[in-house]
Amino acid sequence: MKKIIVTTALLAFTFFYSQKNQNYLEISYGSVCCGPPSDKPVISFLKEFKNKSRVKSLEILQQKGRGREGEFTLYVGTDYLTKNQKDRLIRGLTATVSNQNNSKKTQSTGNVFFDSATVVSQSDLIDVKNLTIYKK
Numbered sequence: 228m229k230k231i232i233v234t235t236a237l238l239a240f241t242f243f244y245s246q247k248n249q250n251y252l253e254i255s256y257g258s259v260c261c262g263p264p265s266d267k268p269v270i271s272f273l274k275e276f277k278n279k280s281r282v283k284s285l286e287i288l289q290q291k292g293r294g295r296e297g298e299f300t301l302y303v304g305t306d307y308l309t310k311n312q313k314d315r316l317i318r319g320l321t322a323t324v325s326n327q328n329n330s331k332k333t334q335s336t337g338n339v340f341f342d343s344a345t346v347v348s349q350s351d352l353i354d355v356k357n358l359t360i361y362k363k
Contacts, residue, residue, distance in 0.1 A: 248286050248304030251347045254320065258296035258337040264327060266301065269339070272323045273303065280312050287361035288352070298337070301361065302347060317343045 256263035277285045286304035293299055303320075305313050324341040352358060 248306040249349045250305050251288070251302035251349075251352070252305060252317070252320065252341070252343070253345055253347050254301040254303065254324065255340040256299050256301075256337060257340060258294060258298050259335055260296075261335045261337075262296050263298050263337040264331070264339055266299075268323050268327045269301065269320065272319055276316055276319055280308075280315070282308065282312065288358055289361040290355055290358050292357040296337075302352065305346075 254269060256266065273285060273287065276282070284307070288302040288304075290300040290302070291297075303316070305316070308316060320341055321343060324339045327339050
């Protein structure tokens with residue numbers, strides 16, 4: 228029993244202190260009736276932004292299991308971006324999310340929510356359940 232507690236504490240400590248960023252932008256995926264929309268437009272924009280801006284690494288965290296229909300949230304780290312890069316990232320994410328919400332084929336598809344004024348700190352993410360590093 229002691230080994231399980233120590234192992235769990237060690238893994239939690241390692242995960243939370245391996246996060247490099249202190250501030251994150253939040254992109255939430257909500258559902259209307261039939262599941263959340265795809266994250267492909269946002270992820271493809273982030274990959275394109277990373278390549279064009281010559282950013283070494285762009286930390287993306289994902290919180291799964293926020294609802295019965297698979298709602299989830301992405302957190303994008305912004306600490307290692309310059310002010311100009313951060314402004315371009317926010318403008319691009321705003322446009323991508325807006326385009327994705329406006330080009331829905333059916334109203335039963337969920338929405339993507341992004342508020343550029345909302346910045347989530349690492350201390351806020353410590354209590355978040357089901358938080359993993361996004362890999363695809």
